[in-house]
Amino acid sequence: MASIAVSTTINDDDVEFLCQPDETLLDVLRNRLGLMGAKEGCGTGDCGACSAIMDGRVVCSCLVLGAEAQGRTIETIEGMADGGELHPLQRKFIEHAALQCGICTPGFLIAAKALLEVNPDPSETEIRFWLAGNLCRCTGYDKIVRAVQDAAREMRGETA
Amino acid sequence: MRYERPQTLEDAAALLAAADAPAFVLAGGTDLLVRMQNDNFEADLIVDIKSIAGMGDIVQSDAGFVIGAAVPCAALSEDAALVAAWPGVVEAANLIGSTQIQGRCTVAGNLCNASPAADSVPALVAADARVRIAGPNGTREAAVIDIPTGPGKTSLAKGEIIEAVLLPKRAAQAGDAYLRFIPRTEMDIAVVGVSVNLTLDAGGTVTSARVALGAVGPTVMLVDAAAEAIIGTSLDDAALDALAAACSAASTPIDDKRGTVAFRTKVAGVLARRAAQTAYTRAGGK
Numbered sequence: 394m395a396s397i398a399v400s401t402t403i404n405d406d407d408v409e410f411l412c413q414p415d416e417t418l419l420d421v422l423r424n425r426l427g428l429m430g431a432k433e434g435c436g437t438g439d440c441g442a443c444s445a446i447m448d449g450r451v452v453c454s455c456l457v458l459g460a461e462a463q464g465r466t467i468e469t470i471e472g473m474a475d476g477g478e479l480h481p482l483q484r485k486f487i488e489h490a491a492l493q494c495g496i497c498t499p500g501f502l503i504a505a506k507a508l509l510e511v512n513p514d515p516s517e518t519e520i521r522f523w524l525a526g527n528l529c530r531c532t533g534y535d536k537i538v539r540a541v542q543d544a545a546r547e548m549r550g551e552t553a
Numbered sequence: 554m555r556y557e558r559p560q561t562l563e564d565a566a567a568l569l570a571a572a573d574a575p576a577f578v579l580a581g582g583t584d585l586l587v588r589m590q591n592d593n594f595e596a597d598l599i600v601d602i603k604s605i606a607g608m609g610d611i612v613q614s615d616a617g618f619v620i621g622a623a624v625p626c627a628a629l630s631e632d633a634a635l636v637a638a639w640p641g642v643v644e645a646a647n648l649i650g651s652t653q654i655q656g657r658c659t660v661a662g663n664l665c666n667a668s669p670a671a672d673s674v675p676a677l678v679a680a681d682a683r684v685r686i687a688g689p690n691g692t693r694e695a696a697v698i699d700i701p702t703g704p705g706k707t708s709l710a711k712g713e714i715i716e717a718v719l720l721p722k723r724a725a726q727a728g729d730a731y732l733r734f735i736p737r738t739e740m741d742i743a744v745v746g747v748s749v750n751l752t753l754d755a756g757g758t759v760t761s762a763r764v765a766l767g768a769v770g771p772t773v774m775l776v777d778a779a780a781e782a783i784i785g786t787s788l789d790d791a792a793l794d795a796l797a798a799a800c801s802a803a804s805t806p807i808d809d810k811r812g813t814v815a816f817r818t819k820v821a822g823v824l825a826r827r828a829a830q831t832a833y834t835r836a837g838g839k
């Protein structure tokens with residue numbers, strides 16, 4: 394198979410890579426670009442561990458072809474912290490112990506970030522529905538929901 | 554395998570028509586990429602239609618709405634006019650998968666994948682939606698109900714691509730609703746899906762109706778007897794009973810671990826009743 398040359402933007406950087414026509418964006422991120430934050434939990438769109446933001450929408454990068462990234466804007470977990478400073482969601486996940494093994498965490502953080510961008514004050518039900526495509530086998534979800542609520546509060550400028 | 558991203562429908566149709574091994578349209582990829590993970594999946598060519606001009610747009614005109622085949626389902630609920638006119642179609646499309654799936658999946662892809670349980674299809678059929686199809690020999694239109702011919706099979710000829718889904722103009726005092734049964738609250742495949750679309754007169758009498766069932770037969774079905782049961786009524790208990798009975802009678806489901814024949818048959822009636830009541834309220838009926 395002939396490789397495809399792709400130019401794209403990832404976490405505000407211009408990036409170029411070669412990939413196979415049937416290679417997923419997840420495989421490109423991890424195997425070609427060294428961005429190992431997105432995880433492969435299932436490879437079939439069920440678990441959300443591979444979540445990335447493409448042109449403003451959260452997607453499963455395991456269900457996107459690398460070639461489709463041409464000309465798009467992609468955000469991954471690696472771009473979430475501002476240099477050494479964690480994003481409020483990242484800080485709150487740590488404070489609330491919203492992670493154990495951590496495999497699901499990058500996906501939850503990316504999906505939660507996208508939620509708070511469209512809905513800065515989500516209800517618990519809205520948070521749970523939005524994150525229904527992110528599976529976690531460790532935490533039981535409650536701590537994740539609390540962490541998102543707390544981060545949302547802080548980002549709205551309210552004190553707890 | 555080749556990946557192509559043509560800029561025009563003509564080029565896309567020509568690429569597909571010229572392929573002599575399996576070739577696929579790629580829209581949101583939420584079915585196709587899952588199939589590609591399978592070891593015995595074979596494809597020579599993938600034609601990504603998302604760079605074709607206009608395919609990503611929702612356009613409202615005097616004739617209704619034109620939803621381009623590359624519009625992700627998440628965008629449907631962001632279009633206030635579409636939500637106001639066709640709330641049942643939008644709620645059905647928004648039930649597909651998760652937030653992540655919503656960001657990619659399309660109604661045209663849901664239709665072409667031809668799953669008997671596809672969520673948006675009963676709503677499109679109840680809405681009397683049509684599709685515009687581009688092919689090597691030009692463009693044609695078809696009713697949505699004529700696209701799936703069996704599980705995984707469609708009436709599309711080689712090289713044909715659905716360009717857009719067309720929703721008719723809404724009459725005043727009309728409403729639609731879609732309900733499905735799944736064992737959990739999110740991320741599951743419909744065990745039964747029912748859509749009801751109806752129009753009322755000023756006195757609240759149903760003047761026209763379309764009722765469609767999903768997941769209780771090899772393809773989505775339009776149940777005329779169910780529509781007749783409520784036309785001319787103001788959705789009183791007798792009409793709702795007749796509606797439920799007609800939907801149960803029309804169901805020819807399979808028995809599997811997700812639902813028995815008896816359960817699916819019964820639930821088709823129960824959901825039809827509830828969907829009709831929601832559609833009635835949305836149409837302004839009291």
Ligand SMILES: Cc1cc2nc3c(=O)[nH]c(=O)nc-3n(C[C@H](O)[C@H](O)[C@H](O)COP(=O)(O)OP(=O)(O)OC[C@H]3O[C@@H](n4cnc5c(N)ncnc54)[C@H](O)[C@@H]3O)c2cc1C
Binds near residue numbers: 649650651
């Ligand atoms: C985790 C997960 C959950 C899901 N949940 C649901 C659910 O709850 N309900 C449900 O109904 N479905 C569900 N699905 C299935 C899938 O998301 C939908 O069927 C979706 O609408 C497919 O759209 P797509 O644009 O992604 O299609 P694609 O994968 O791009 O295409 C699907 C098929 O249709 C063909 N095709 C696509 N567009 C066109 C076109 N314009 N013209 C001609 N052929 C075309 C493709 O070649 C392919 O064969 C789920 C899938 C996943 C992975």
Ligand code: FES
Binds near residue numbers: 444
């Ligand atoms: S790895 Fe992509 S959803 Fe599970």
Ligand code: FES
Binds near residue numbers: 492497498532
């Ligand atoms: S922390 Fe282990 S899967 Fe979520």
